[in-house]
Amino acid sequence: MLKRTHTCGQPRLANAGTTIALNGWVNTYRDQGRGLLFVDIRDRDGLCQVVFDLEHGNPDLVQKARALRREDVIGVRGTLRQRSGEPNHKLATGEVELAAEELEIFNKAENPPILPDDHDAEKINEEIRLKYRYIDLRRPRMQHILRTRSKVTKLARDYFAANGFAEVETPLLIKSTPEGARDFIVPARLHQGMWYALPQSPQLFKQILMVAGFDSYIQICKCLRDEDPRADRQAEFSQIDLEMSFVEREDVMTMMGGFAHAVWHDILGYDIGEIAQMTWQEAMDRFGIDRPDLRNPLEIREITDIVAGSEFQVFQQAIEKTRAGRAGCVKAIRVPGGAEKLTRKMTDGYTEFVKQFKTGGVAVAKFTAAGFETGIAKHLDPFKDALVARLALQAGDSVLIVADHWDTATKALGELRLKVGRDLGLVNESEWRFLWVIDFPMFDWDEDGQRWVAMHHPFTSPNPDQFHLLESEPGKCLSAGYDLVVNGSEIAGGSIRIHRMDVQEKVFKLIGLTKEDADAKFGFLLSALRHGAPPHGGIAFGLDRLLMHLVGTDNIRDVIAFPKTQSGGDLMIDAPGPIDEQQILDCGMKVTLIEKKS
RNA sequence: GGGGUGGUAGCUCAAUUGGUUAGAGUUCCGGCUUGUCACGCCGGUGGUUGCGGGUUCGAGUCCCGUCCGCCUCGCCA
Numbered sequence: 001m002l003k004r005t006h007t008c009g010q011p012r013l014a015n016a017g018t019t020i021a022l023n024g025w026v027n028t029y030r031d032q033g034r035g036l037l038f039v040d041i042r043d044r045d046g047l048c049q050v051v052f053d054l055e056h057g058n059p060d061l062v063q064k065a066r067a068l069r070r071e072d073v074i075g076v077r078g079t080l081r082q083r084s085g086e087p088n089h090k091l092a093t094g095e096v097e098l099a100a101e102e103l104e105i106f107n108k109a110e111n112p113p114i115l116p117d118d119h120d121a122e123k124i125n126e127e128i129r130l131k132y133r134y135i136d137l138r139r140p141r142m143q144h145i146l147r148t149r150s151k152v153t154k155l156a157r158d159y160f161a162a163n164g165f166a167e168v169e170t171p172l173l174i175k176s177t178p179e180g181a182r183d184f185i186v187p188a189r190l191h192q193g194m195w196y197a198l199p200q201s202p203q204l205f206k207q208i209l210m211v212a213g214f215d216s217y218i219q220i221c222k223c224l225r226d227e228d229p230r231a232d233r234q235a236e237f238s239q240i241d242l243e244m245s246f247v248e249r250e251d252v253m254t255m256m257g258g259f260a261h262a263v264w265h266d267i268l269g270y271d272i273g274e275i276a277q278m279t280w281q282e283a284m285d286r287f288g289i290d291r292p293d294l295r296n297p298l299e300i301r302e303i304t305d306i307v308a309g310s311e312f313q314v315f316q317q318a319i320e321k322t323r324a325g326r327a328g329c330v331k332a333i334r335v336p337g338g339a340e341k342l343t344r345k346m347t348d349g350y351t352e353f354v355k356q357f358k359t360g361g362v363a364v365a366k367f368t369a370a371g372f373e374t375g376i377a378k379h380l381d382p383f384k385d386a387l388v389a390r391l392a393l394q395a396g397d398s399v400l401i402v403a404d405h406w407d408t409a410t411k412a413l414g415e416l417r418l419k420v421g422r423d424l425g426l427v428n429e430s431e432w433r434f435l436w437v438i439d440f441p442m443f444d445w446d447e448d449g450q451r452w453v454a455m456h457h458p459f460t461s462p463n464p465d466q467f468h469l470l471e472s473e474p475g476k477c478l479s480a481g482y483d484l485v486v487n488g489s490e491i492a493g494g495s496i497r498i499h500r501m502d503v504q505e506k507v508f509k510l511i512g513l514t515k516e517d518a519d520a521k522f523g524f525l526l527s528a529l530r531h532g533a534p535p536h537g538g539i540a541f542g543l544d545r546l547l548m549h550l551v552g553t554d555n556i557r558d559v560i561a562f563p564k565t566q567s568g569g570d571l572m573i574d575a576p577g578p579i580d581e582q583q584i585l586d587c588g589m590k591v592t593l594i595e596k597k598s
Numbered sequence: 599g600g601g602g603u604g605g606u607a608g609c610u611c612a613a614u615u616g617g618u619u620a621g622a623g624u625u626c627c628g629g630c631u632u633g634u635c636a637c638g639c640c641g642g643u644g645g646u647u648g649c650g651g652g653u654u655c656g657a658g659u660c661c662c663g664u665c666c667g668c669c670u671c672g673c674c675a
Contacts, residue, residue, distance in 0.1 A: 032637080069626085088634095091635085094635090113625095114608085114609065123609090125667075233674070235674095565667065569666090
């Protein structure tokens, strides 16, 4: 085999005059006639121009090279020389070329269905790219992304190892849990009729590792949740998972903040500085979302108290609503200069937009020196002075108003704020705005189930000063959870855990888990808590989403080597697929599909 | 489970109101071409219009069903 002496991105003018060899794929070829042929050879780190000509090579060599086609795999040996033509400044190797003296064709390639060309890739149907993922991954962009991913995981191992963390693997075949996402399940052949579940996270195992005295644990692991994917969500995803003993909230946040700092510094050369903190309540009030994008200057203000006396039916009806113990509300966004910037077509679109969040629409009014104009102006005029003060209105602004249940209005305006910000170009895309969101509520009231559900997960501890609310007013009890948010995206989330059994039992009871159920599902955890559990807490960093930010993509499939589609399929290996009858029988089962109702 | 959108040559797209033999660029194949680098010039191959049914003298186009991709709501402790 003709082995390489360099990779294709390496040759420089300083190497000119030496004999080198390259291995790689034929990226393109440019045949200039019988005596001269250019071939760009590509490997993981770049392109280098190879020249076949009659001055350096013999006629047989040139003839052999003329048969080369895109994606053939070759080895070339020859003399590196300065280009006699113009240098190509688009290539790192653009000043030199390899004058070929020897060519080995390792493998002729069939005419490729797609080419590994970043220029084309944006246009190519993703379905085709996923089917031929081995060609798509040859693209420089994809090589860069997956190598960045590798750098990040190495950085994580180095950073946490330096801080005394031990990497411990937790099992993939575990037991189904009642709370949370739908589990992927696996039949247990040796226990016929019984099932394993694949882990949604190593949560309970890492807590038990704390009880087991490991003190500080890290794992870069796969997590599996059988729920519908999104652009930034896959059923199978990776996280950097850690847990620490003898710590309080700030200790975990400091440790993880340090990691985020290291990642942005080492990968992007960017100093993220001190990470700000904000309570969940403030985030919801000002931004309508628990992961605010602070690059967007628009803010939400509640005006329920101001318009409480309004005769406007929409306001009245909203205020009279109650749900989950919260009164309905009227909230507004001031859009600076909106009177001119927001067209009728846009504001009509906004009403359609918010309907998907189950609210009726958006009321719009312009504000001028003379007062409110258009839309619901006449309903706002009676409250003009108070509204001007509350919203800091200036002539030329617009106000967007939603009146509904508290959670509906908050969600609708939170999403609308993002959309208006994008539409008007208010977001500085080159900025990084990090934020810790803290003081989450322990529980959400589930209207359908008429019970409390854990907002984070049921092992999250209340904040130290909140224990007394656990039984008296669970709805007001704040947790010791924390989310790390960057540019409106949650990239890490965790909490201080409950380390005392009596507290854990109270929480289970609150979320409607009977003692028997709790013992059956989590008996091992309760037992562990009785046998010397240290105060502990942890956090998990979403590796895929982290990479999306670092490489600048809004498609999670771009940062996963072999991702799945929205229907959970792998188009390359054509999974999922059927299994042999015998495989089913081995598990003591037979399969009967329930017919879909039409 | 709901909403939206798309599927035509290997790839990216076009095709008027339902009307001739479904076109173009590119890949590929052949020829030409000694300084190109998204090389260039000439010629050629290439089609179950996702699949199944229906309406019609006639369907890529209209209707019904179905499969697949993407976006999204629900969901994601």
